[in-house]
Amino acid sequence: MSEIQVRLPDGRALALPSGGGALVAAEKIGPGLARAALAGRVDGRLVDLRAPLEDGVALEIVTAKDGAAGEVIRHSAEHLMADAVKRLFPSAQVDVGRSDHSEKFQYDFLVERAFTPEDLARIEAEMAKIVAEKSVFQREVVAREEARRIFAGLGEELKLSRLDDIPEGESITLFRHGSFVDLCRGPHVQRVDQIGAFKLIETGGAYWRGDERNPMLQRIYGVAFATKRELDEWVERQEEAKRRDHRRLGAELDLFHLDAISPGSPFYRPKGMLLYNGLVGYIRSLYPKYGYQEVMTPQLFRADLYKTSGHYQNFADDMFRMEGDEGEELFVKPMNCPGHCHLFKAAKYSYRDLPLRFAEFSRLHRNERSGTLTGLSRVRSMAQDDAHIYCEPDQVSDEVNRFFEMMNEVYRDLGIGGVQVSVSTRPDPFLGEPADWDRAEATLIEAVKAAGYPCGIKPKEGAFYGPKVECDFFDVLGRRWTLATIQIDTAMPSSFGLRYVGRDGHEHQPAMLHRAVLGSLERFISIYLEHTAGDFPLWLAPVQVGVLPITERHVEYAAKVTEALRARGIRADLDARNEKLGFKIREAETQKIPVMVVVGDQEEASGTVTPRRRHGSKESAAIPLDAFAAGLAEEIATRRMAGA
RNA sequence: GCCGACGUAGCUCAGCUGGUAGAGCAGCUGAUUCGUAAUCAGCAGGUCGCCGGUUCGAUUCCGGCCGUCGGCUCCA
Structure with a gap:
């Protein structure tokens, strides 16, 4: 009986029985690692835990802490989703998922009608049920004829076509969990419950093999993470993207x-x-x-x-x-x-x-x-x-x-x-x-x-x-x-x-x-x-300065300030509305005006302005109008960035 | 172009199974004269995307079209 040697990250050599995979190596290192293992990495490439390792390779065990964990989890979530879809829609044919799992996962299905948002919720719920079953992913290498027999038996015609794409001589691997089986290279996690958190995002049509002359399949997109926390962060990023949507900002900023x-x-x-x-x-x-x-x-x-x-x-x-x-x-x-x-x-x-x-x-x-x-x-x-x-x-x-x-x-x-x-x-x-x-x-x-x-x-x-x-x-x-x-x-x-x-x-x-x-x-x-998010640099901002008089009796001086700034080519707007200062500041902030100047009794008496920077602090001192305008004009001319 | 969802006041949205519409913000008017992220009150504002069908009656149901959003394809 032969053995192989693999090298571990700490330089140690580890002996494995021939045909052993990364999971066997992880078990030899320790039970904790074996439980946490999601995949192996050989020469920077992710390998399935069950795939036999070559003699002499350098091996790392990938766990949830590893940056690549998400890819394995998302890929596994694809199978989980396809399983759920097959349970709810037995006549659906499964095509393939995504090759790049760095962000979302997806699977295409041939179905009689398009999935509705309600279907999506049902599929997601079904996925949660399957996770609770804690079934184990199994990898097997099969002969082409065996694979054909399996997918023909399941009525998976799209799979048969995909099977034909695999060149002669290349090994054909299947992955099973529970009663679900799919043609797949892997790698996959050990158990479905290692998919810590997931969410189906949306559905959409997608042409079979990406060719618009072909029939359209129904694609479902989702995200999956090792932890709920990562999913929450993802959701938060989506919301932030929505807040920053240029169509929304274009209207809000009147662009x-x-x-x-x-x-x-x-x-x-x-x-x-x-x-x-x-x-x-x-x-x-x-x-x-x-x-x-x-x-x-x-x-x-x-x-x-x-x-x-x-x-x-x-x-x-x-x-x-x-x-x-x-x-x-x-x-x-x-x-x-x-x-x-x-x-x-x-x-x-x-x-x-x-x-x-x-x-x-x-x-x-x-x-x-x-x-x-x-x-x-x-x-x-x-x-x-x-x-x-x-x-x-x-x-x-x-x-x-x-x-x-x-x-x-x-x-x-x-x-x-x-x-x-x-x-x-x-x-x-x-x-x-x-x-x-x-x-x-x-x-x-x-x-x-x-x-x-x-x-x-x-x-x-x-x-x-x-x-x-x-x-x-x-x-x-x-x-x-x-x-x-x-x-x-x-x-x-x-x-x-x-x-x-x-x-x-x-x-x-x-x-x-x-x-x-x-x-x-x-x-x-x-x-x-x-x-x-609409916070343009000062030199580019459509309105560079908002002049904010404290009460109506300061409007006249504020108008002078505005004119003085404009005389230097600065785009200054006067907010002469009969509103409180706090209101005008809020307005200027939401309009992303980079510089505000407040003018009241003190400023009028001393020929000064009190500047306030966008997102700035309350504290600021009055500056003579001329010095302020000259400094600002210089800042604009040199295109200085905020904070520089 | 293809698949799906959506389209109600300037904007964001509510409106159960069909009985001709409602809020907040914005706007206008008035009061307030205020020192660093929303002062108060009143008023006004809608062919419910467009066209057709079903119905005594359609914002609501059905069909077509237009547009928007997401996805596919494309992106010189």
């Missing part, structure tokens, strides 16, 4: 609204326009420093432009089409790049002119499918802080670097930190030559590393015309958003026949880059609103 009269097209109200223009004006102010030239190209183009660029072939249905004279086909522009290529072509450029950086803030319109519209995050009418760079091929790295420099300056001024950079590779279908793609991807990966970022890879996430660098940031609630992007275009320079005269006097094809730092202004505003 914008959406209306059925033009679906997916924001109405910017005066304060929203101050925010929008604040962002555009800020980016514009950086353009000289980073070598961009702002341009403006038409809103309507003949179809030919988009036939040349490839958008006609790829996105015709998603563009707004119009007819000109004599049936001429026109499109409202959905992006600036083809126009910029046209602009490049309209003049003769040499290597001395490169890199050429065309920037444009035009409104763009895309006929997004109705089901995809969401607040400002996904709209039909938008603008980007868009630019296209034409350069010599060997200048691409420098341009990527310059882009990072600008991005860092912008994010610093906006209080956005912790960017994660990755390269998105060739999708399917794509334009251009695979060899060009490979080169472009390599160039980007190298440029990202050269700029000092660890470079993630997003496989097949590139644009149809070229690979992208995407900069993701995590907001205060830990949600991931892609903001800045720079992309190589492997297609348009050649489809437009772009040429510049090189040092050698011959014509060459320029490299072309697409880039945006904020991305879509609409989407950026939605993300930024939720990230800041």
Whole structure:
């Protein structure tokens, strides 16, 4: 009888009988650990407790304290949910769950009718019953024919199809708990009652195998945690996200609204326009420093432009089409790049002119499918802080670097930190030559590393015309958003026949880059609103100062104060309403006005103001109006962040 | 576009099984003249998303459409 050795985190070697799994190892270490064990970890990968270990591997035992515990618990909760659904809806067919269990779990079912919220509650209750049964997860490796026989017997046709996906030669594992059996790689917890707390969140349709030509299955989403406390924290985060919802804040702060009269097209109200223009004006102010030239190209183009660029072939249905004279086909522009290529072509450029950086803030319109519209995050009418760079091929790295420099300056001024950079590779279908793609991807990966970022890879996430660098940031609630992007275009320079005269006097094809730092202004505003909860930095706030007279007899002086601040370009608003000071302060706070100044008898007599910062303390001293205004103007001009 | 839920005053929402609607906030008017997160009172405000059907009678039941939200797909 042979033995194997595994190494433990403390360096010790542990002997196990051949075929032993992490659970056997845990039992050898101690009964407490064996009870608490949820999974094993070998070389950073989670393995099922019952899966046989290879000789010589380094093994860790994962318990509820481990950061990865949640993944195992959620994955196990999927089986628990599928079990509950099968008990309540015996005719339901089970598809598969999620491959990534880092946040939610999910399972898809083929059922006669969609699940209702009441069904969800019943399923959740059934899950609790199953947990009380404390059944044990069992892992078994079976022959393909055996697996076929089992699932055919259960009438699980979707499973049979999934079974066919498993390549010949790969082992087929099943997991059972109680009377429920599923095709699954694991890992799973030992007993169902190790799933400490769970909640079903919502249902939704989901296409079979993610293809919209296939029938739609019913998906149920849930969350599960080791403890009730973690679930409570999750619920609290959801509530906070709801409080910060940009649609809610957009209305409360009087920034914008959406209306059925033009679906997916924001109405910017005066304060929203101050925010929008604040962002555009800020980016514009950086353009000289980073070598961009702002341009403006038409809103309507003949179809030919988009036939040349490839958008006609790829996105015709998603563009707004119009007819000109004599049936001429026109499109409202959905992006600036083809126009910029046209602009490049309209003049003769040499290597001395490169890199050429065309920037444009035009409104763009895309006929997004109705089901995809969401607040400002996904709209039909938008603008980007868009630019296209034409350069010599060997200048691409420098341009990527310059882009990072600008991005860092912008994010610093906006209080956005912790960017994660990755390269998105060739999708399917794509334009251009695979060899060009490979080169472009390599160039980007190298440029990202050269700029000092660890470079993630997003496989097949590139644009149809070229690979992208995407900069993701995590907001205060830990949600991931892609903001800045720079992309190589492997297609348009050649489809437009772009040429510049090189040092050698011959014509060459320029490299072309697409880039945006904020991305879509609409989407950026939605993300930024939720990230800041409306607490914009002073320089960007639509109303920077609220002037609050204590009684009506101070209104006249307060108006003077307001004028003095406005004279320095500060956006100051006077709250002359006949209300108590506490009311006005509360109002200014809920309106997220960064600075309030209180004026009463004392201030009027001494020509001072008493400032109060947003979310600030009660204590503050009166300052001469001039000194206050000058200091504030300076703070705005330097875009100092609060607390800095 | 597909699946589901929802659509009542400017906003947030109540309205049991069908008998033409109610609150808080906001608004307006008045009183109060107030020192760091909501002063009091009164008034006004709604074709119950739109169209059609069932019914003596529809905000309520049914169908269609529009929109919003969540999910899928898509995201140049």
